[in-house]
Amino acid sequence: MKNKRLIAVLAAAGVLVVGVVAYFGLKGGNNIGLLEEDAFRAVSDIQNEKVSYLDSEAVALSESSENDAGLRAIAMEASALVNEERTQAGLDELEWDQNLETVSHVRAKECSQSFSHTRPSGKQWYTVNSKIQGGENLAFGFDTADDAVDAWMNSPTHRDNILYDEFEKVAISIYQDDDGTCYWAQEYGY
Numbered sequence: 001m002k003n004k005r006l007i008a009v010l011a012a013a014g015v016l017v018v019g020v021v022a023y024f025g026l027k028g029g030n031n032i033g034l035l036e037e038d039a040f041r042a043v044s045d046i047q048n049e050k051v052s053y054l055d056s057e058a059v060a061l062s063e064s065s066e067n068d069a070g071l072r073a074i075a076m077e078a079s080a081l082v083n084e085e086r087t088q089a090g091l092d093e094l095e096w097d098q099n100l101e102t103v104s105h106v107r108a109k110e111c112s113q114s115f116s117h118t119r120p121s122g123k124q125w126y127t128v129n130s131k132i133q134g135g136e137n138l139a140f141g142f143d144t145a146d147d148a149v150d151a152w153m154n155s156p157t158h159r160d161n162i163l164y165d166e167f168e169k170v171a172i173s174i175y176q177d178d179d180g181t182c183y184w185a186q187e188y189g190y
Contacts, residue, residue, distance in 0.1 A: 038157050039117045039125050039136035043166060043190045046131060053127035055106070068176065075104075075172040078145035078186075082162055082170065085153060089163050100171035100187040103128045107185035108175035111138055115183070132169075135161040135188035141181055148184050161188055 076096070083093040106128045110120050117125040117136060126133040137158045142148040152158035161167070169189035174182050 033115070033140055039138075040161060040164070041126055041134050043134065046134065046190070049130060053123070053130035055123075055128050068174075071174040071176060071182070074145050075174050075184075078149050078172050078184075079170055081145055081149040082152075082172075082186075085149070085162055091163060091165050092168070094167060094170035094188070097132075097169035097171050097189055099129070099132055100169055100189050101173060102171075103133060104171045104173035104185040104187045105175070107136065107138070107187065108173040108183045111140065111183040111185060112175055112177045112181070115140055132189045133187055134167060134190050135164065137161050137184075137186040137188075139184040142184065143182060152186070161186075164188070166190060 079094070079096060086093055107119075107125065114120045115138065117138070119125060119127065125136050137152050139148050139151055142151060152162060167188040167190065170186065172184065172186045174184050176182050
């Protein structure tokens with residue numbers, strides 16, 4: 001009986017340890033992180049899509065909220081760094097797109113609630129505006145454009161989006177949560 005109780009206690013402790021490690025692994029033990037999942041849609045996927053998604057409520061809320069000019073300047077700096085990486089790879093620069101910026105505002109704020117390519121509503125990342133979203137990179141905890149772009153470039157899935165030769169447009173938004181954590185959303189389009 002004592003052995004069964006000891007085994008149960010050890011199993012419970014093991015589950016707790018795994019849960020804590022998973023939590024801090026996702027949140028980044030040093031409060032920074034990337035989501036190592038693929039968030040990419042080919043242009044043919046967008047063109048052949050039978051149902052188009054537009055989350056007009058989220059877009060309206062995004063457009064009505066004030067965006068910090070300092071954070072936008074950092075986002076624009078990150079966009080310039082992304083274009084430097086593309087130029088060094090022999091690719092065309094990406095054009096900043098206002099429609100994608102609206103989408104990136106929505107996604108950056110949503111990531112503060114649920115750091116995932118799945119939106120808090122349970123829908124896929126591209127359902128903010130499925131006609132223009134071709135790729136997405138997310139990050140949190142980075143305070144500078146250099147650090148965020150370096151992290152994305154050191155991650156194979158994020159690097160693939162940055163260097164995908166068919167993307168033509170980009171926008172990046174940063175949402176700063178009440179605790180000061182910055183959530184980054186980089187949206188790509190064709």
